[in-house]
Amino acid sequence: MKTPVCVLGLGLIGGSVLRAAAAAGRVTFGYNRSADGMNAALADGFDATADLESALTRAAQLSALIVLAVPVPALPALLEQIRRLAPDCPLTDVTSVKAAVLDDVTAAGLAEKFVGGHPMAGTAHSGWPAGHAGLFEGAPWVISVDDHVDPTVFATVLDLILDCGSVAVPARSEEHDAAAAAISHLPHLLAEALAVTAADVPLAFALAAGSFRDGTRVAGTAPDLVRAMCEGNAPQLLPTLDRAMALLAEARESLATESSVADLVNTGHAARTRYESFPRNEIVTVVLGEDDWRRALAAAGRAGGVIRSALPTPDSR
Numbered sequence: 090m091k092t093p094v095c096v097l098g099l100g101l102i103g104g105s106v107l108r109a110a111a112a113a114g115r116v117t118f119g120y121n122r123s124a125d126g127m128n129a130a131l132a133d134g135f136d137a138t139a140d141l142e143s144a145l146t147r148a149a150q151l152s153a154l155i156v157l158a159v160p161v162p163a164l165p166a167l168l169e170q171i172r173r174l175a176p177d178c179p180l181t182d183v184t185s186v187k188a189a190v191l192d193d194v195t196a197a198g199l200a201e202k203f204v205g206g207h208p209m210a211g212t213a214h215s216g217w218p219a220g221h222a223g224l225f226e227g228a229p230w231v232i233s234v235d236d237h238v239d240p241t242v243f244a245t246v247l248d249l250i251l252d253c254g255s256v257a258v259p260a261r262s263e264e265h266d267a268a269a270a271a272i273s274h275l276p277h278l279l280a281e282a283l284a285v286t287a288a289d290v291p292l293a294f295a296l297a298a299g300s301f302r303d304g305t306r307v308a309g310t311a312p313d314l315v316r317a318m319c320e321g322n323a324p325q326l327l328p329t330l331d332r333a334m335a336l337l338a339e340a341r342e343s344l345a346t347e348s349s350v351a352d353l354v355n356t357g358h359a360a361r362t363r364y365e366s367f368p369r370n371e372i373v374t375v376v377l378g379e380d381d382w383r384r385a386l387a388a389a390g391r392a393g394g395v396i397r398s399a400l401p402t403p404d405s406r
């Protein structure tokens with residue numbers, strides 16, 4: 090039987106994980122702090138409670154995989170309860186920063202059972218009603234391969250990721266955070282800046298079309314979630330912002346003095362073209378638990394490798 094799944098936080102992401110895991114035939118149940126979210130999940134036929142203690146007691150009885158699906162600031166209090174009621178359950182998360190979460194999990198004494206995760210999927214909407222079972226279909230989902238990671242817990246978390254229809258991208262937490270700063274957190278701040286800049290120009294919203302809509306889409310995300318992502322990843326986001334501001338400052342200077350933005354436009358176009366042809370090779374040869382398996386997976390992930398099916402273990406070969 091597949092490992093049961095207990096999701097803590099039935100919002101957009103947690104609610105979608107619960108639905109996808111149930112659709113894959115697993116025993117699933119969830120906890121949501123507010124009665125609204127719990128009732129919405131119950132009304133759709135899912136097993137949900139607003140009583141954290143009962144959810145965690147049940148998770149401990151079933152040795153369920155616990156999925157943390159709340160914003161970063163909510164983690165320490167939940168981890169404390171997990172340590173008290175379900176310390177032996179395998180544990181993962183879906184949070185958009187990884188190093189800060191690993192620090193919280195380590196502080197709670199739960200690192201041994203923890204393998205971090207981050208699905209690279211979402212919408213600008215929140216809450217249970219915004220989710221659906223297909224949200225993660227085909228999306229990359231980061232799975233952490235930090236030094237402490239246990240191969241059995243890794244295989245358990247990988248199995249859930251694959252059941253959600255995602256491809257797993259192995260990465261170390263700090264490398265994930267540097268990449269997330271560049272491809273997620275910086276785009277959020279640029280989208281906010283774009284929206285504010287246009288709001289200052291009287292006719293702008295009347296003319297706004299595709300470029301504005303696409304460029305500002307993520308500015309529609311709930312501000313507290315954007316703040317939690319960006320502020321939780323400040324050490325990586327600051328140098329990334331510096332780089333983007335330097336590029337814009339150079340483009341501004343060149344536009345003012347040479348009437349040209351050629352450098353930024355040409356290098357930007359070349360980088361975007363490279364992204365479109367970036368390889369996505371399948372990782373099949375790494376054996377979980379063998380010498381150097383974490384380092385091998387991190388290197389493969391960096392090179393564009395993805396995991397599309399269960400990896401071998403020393404026993405399964």
Ligand code: NAD
Nearest residue numbers: 098099100101102122158159160163184185211212215216
């Ligand atoms: P959401 O607002 O839809 O859901 C948040 C959930 O957390 C809700 O169930 C809410 O009740 C719960 N929650 C909030 N504060 C809490 C607290 N103090 N104690 C207990 N529960 C609390 O948000 P979401 O988009 O599902 O985000 C959840 C996590 O997923 C976040 O960590 C976010 O970084 C991550 N994530 C979001 C996206 C995205 O695009 N929205 C993508 C990938 C990962």
